[in-house]
Amino acid sequence: MSSRANIGPATAKQITLPKPMSQRDTRLDVLRALALIMIFINHVPGQIFEFMTSKNFGFSDGAEAFVLISGISVGLAYGTRFSPGNRLSVAWKAVRRAFTLYTAHMITTFVTLVLFISGAWIFQQKGLLCEVNILALLMDPAGGIPALLTLGHQIGYNNILPMYAALFLMLPLIMLLEARSPLLLLLVSAGVWLVSGIYYIAPHTTLLEGFWFLNPLSWQFLFVIGFAACMHVKKGGRISAHPALIALAAVYVFVSFVWVTDKLWVLGDYLAMLGLPTVITGFDKTFLSLPRLLHVLALAYLIVSVPAISQFLRRTAHHPLTILGRHSLNIFVAGTILAMAGQVLLYVTNKSPVVGAIYVVIGVTAQFLYAYHLENRRLQAAGQRSAKIPEGAATMVAPVAKRP
Template identity: 25%
Template sequence: MSRIAWLDMLRGYALLCIMLNHMPLGWLRQFTLGNFAVFDAAELFVLLSGFLVGLVWIKVEAQDGRRTAQWRFLRRAAQVWLALVIGGVLLALLSRGLFALGLNHTAIWSEYARWIVTYPLPYIGTLALLWMQPNLLDVLALYVILLGLAPVTVPMLLNRPLWFGAGSLALWLAAVPLNAALPNQRVEGGLLFNPFGWQMLFFAGVAMGAFRRRFMPALLRRAGWITALAAGVSLYSLGMAALWRLGPGGKRLADVMWNAVGVVDKWSLDGVRFAAIIAASWLVAVPCAPALAMMAGTRLGRAAALIGRGGLFSFVACVLLSVLGDALAMNPPGAGALRRICIDIWTIAALWLLSFLWMNRPGRRRQMPARA
């Protein structure tokens, strides 16, 4: 199926944000998404992934039947699981090598470097069983679960969208105790990215992709009101994220805005963050779509889109590069702004190059379908 260039560009931007956000001393991280909204690249990436699942499912089911679509996403879940295991091993080995060279880093937990050498088989086994999810790669465990259940859940969503939405909301409301009951390495129990909470954002994306042709005409007839509401939510989100930079007065106003909505928890997908990303998605898809299409045609837009099309490979690469960039920025200590900017630019260029090589590897089919 034909690709939407600006969606690939947004996926690439999300990956760049994830990479830069995981480099504590990075200079360019001040321009990532979380600086301008109450949500961050994680919400953007999960929503876009769900949207692509909806797009691809509808296309595959129409052409080849539901069974083919179900098998496709089972295979995709297996690929994500394999990427989690391989990525976890590479992450630990990279950390071990950096420590051996005397290059300290804080982007990931240092114990992984010890476990991969001292307990290699138990380390790999805990990764494979999802008992442990190394930080920076932990969102992949969420994808394994959501995609593994997609052959059952997506047909339910397509057949009974209102009932499915009610059930998804109920799971989200009970997400914290349900996640805590899951056996896991964490003292708190459960996964860091709470699957009972984040499923609501993922399936909201699936519904957007699957039902967009059915519902968009009706929504566009009320575009003025919806855009005004979405803009208001987005401005509030921007105020929460950015007003503190404007001095004591701005910080006081930001504190009032935060206190008005209460505790905003990322890991169980807080309602404030959910509302903010849904509002932003409307602005992106409707009033801002022409501008984003123009941006996707620029050199920078095409470069970001290439990274976005790299999918799992680009995600694992961005995680590994964030650890390497973190180590380069920390050693020797006291790096100035210019050096940190150069390291940031180097990691971005390296991610683009790796994505380019991956997308142009020998044997890859010239025309690839959109991947969820």
Template identity: 30%
Template sequence: MTTSGPSLGGPGLGGPRVRDPRLDFFRGVAMLIIFIAHVPNNPWNEYIPARFGWSDATEMFVFCSGFAAAIAFGGTFAKAGFGYGTTRIGYRVWQIYVAHVAMFFFIAALVTAGSMALEGDYIEQLNLGWFLANPAEGLVGLFTLTYVPNYFDILPMYIGALVLIPVIVALSRIHPWAGITFSAALYAANSLYGWGLPAEPFSDREWFFNPLAWQLLFFTGFGLSMGWIAAPAISRPLLWLAGGFVVLSLPVAHWGTAQHFEVLRDLRESIWFWQEKTDFGLLRYAHFLALAYLAVALVKGREHRLLEAWARPIVTVGRNSLPIFLLSMGLARVGGMVLDELGRSVATLALVHLAGIAILIGFAYWCTLLKRQPWRKREAEHAARRAAERERAAARYQQAGVAPAE
């Protein structure tokens, strides 16, 4: 998020890119917070960042996803051409779409089993009763993304942002700022006209995360990573401005404080539109940018610390964000069921959360192992041994003056 440090040059600028540890670290932090935030009836939710400011882990996830998308796909557009870049985006959209559908069925089966085996009505907790009662309409809605229950809404929003990448890249070839200008104009038009996508066929509810609005944050990260826009340099006035904005927003954003003061309650109500989540109110955008600026300033010159042993588990989680997200959404429901059975004491809350985080970290390391394809090394070693054995056998036959057997 700043032009200093490794890896922040645009993908098409030439030269190898060093992976920026800040990206993976903060994406890993977001993944762990998202897990905690989705455990039902969870007292720990009162202490996640979302309770103390207008932005939360969702903003971290979307911004980092945009930044990572530029790293993953920007080079293809620049080096292989627009057609191949668009093809890669299409393939990624297909992967996310399949992941969304698979996650829905997995969690639907999970909560159905939980409702059958335990006392809680976990189906209604996720408002899935209509789907099970109307499977024909539900399946059509699920596969056409016109049925998007609240718990399953972030991946469709991500798909919406990915679909816009070829448009933004094409415009950026006219001028580096043209794509970002289009993104801002689309956000403004959505705010003005209230565009939205239907979330269910039996009501007027829209997608909880409107991609026409959230794409602004996605392409802020994308544009920074591509080098189309540059983050402001670290300076004392901007640090004071960002820090002051974050501190002054806290008593209004924190309901535990605001509920005790009428003036704060009235202020919250008057600015609700500007911090509303579905259409990504501008206060959320400003709050995230201020926090990001402070985080970059804090880490500046210390990026190497994020590669040390204490940070490695979080970085590993960040490098496997999609599978970790999919697992965490199911794991959060299991955690809620366990807490319903054991009770929500200090000990059981700590047990469920720490066990869940440990499972996510372990799964991240397992995903990393699979990415490295360690069996390839074993296969190569086996092939080398067989070749060496054949060479030794051929040498023995040659010494004996006998032709080797076929």
């Protein structure tokens, strides 16, 4: 942030423009990249790498990590800009982002349809038409196409972006509540999460009976927690690294690890006997049950509070994981398309473990290469913008650029 002090002619040349990328917290990019890789691997089920992702070692998985990180990132990108006189502009940007996500979802959805239908025709594997919720669409195309366009029907493994787009539509209200009171925002968000989970309030699907796979009314709570935490730090607060809380988080992560690896799901029946709602005692992903929510928050607290973990994740701006995470939406779209192609390949090869493993390695490598391509384009565009700056202007901070 630039100084509030007046800049006189004698001192203007001594002040240089800030370098936003050098100030970027690369931990978010690295964690986002790891979440994207795990989501891709999990979306190509039936190969050996799937058993190495985080979902096999705790209650939450890459989706929870991605949404929490997104909430933090939105706080960095939008939070302080949402000020009186600028609120409509920032709200409109959030809405535009939601439509960008909707467009990305439509791209992955229709490419998925092409891949599975083409695979069924080319390889004479009609069973592909029964995969990932495609059959209902083919049996009723007149109702199915409108359902796809209105998000009333979602293809399997193509259900994160609709929830994410809905969160951006909620963002103006989220920012408005945070501006009034962060505590009020958290209480309202928690209330919506709890009521939605107890009474099963969620967007309904229209082509098939049911709900969206990821209910935005539930997942907004995790998003809001990330957003509120980011805004708290940006306003001068800090997240206290209390030894008791660190120990509690570590114990919870360990219990979750033992629970999942030893398959102690029968213990969930004893929790159900307490008579509490399943959103409190269950492990449902659609309504983001409490054990899943607490697990990702415990992991996040350990990352923030334990210096060794935090420093390990802090990589340079040119690290491959940093670059991959920096271009998250493009990589997510590419990863989803690659995953759908991988599912077709595994289906026609009877889930060959060798083919699956090789394909995942190739798919992850392709995503890194694509990320480097996007990064080169970004740097070239930045270089062209810099070349257009008049000589001498790059060493000054123009008065209009100053912000409090």
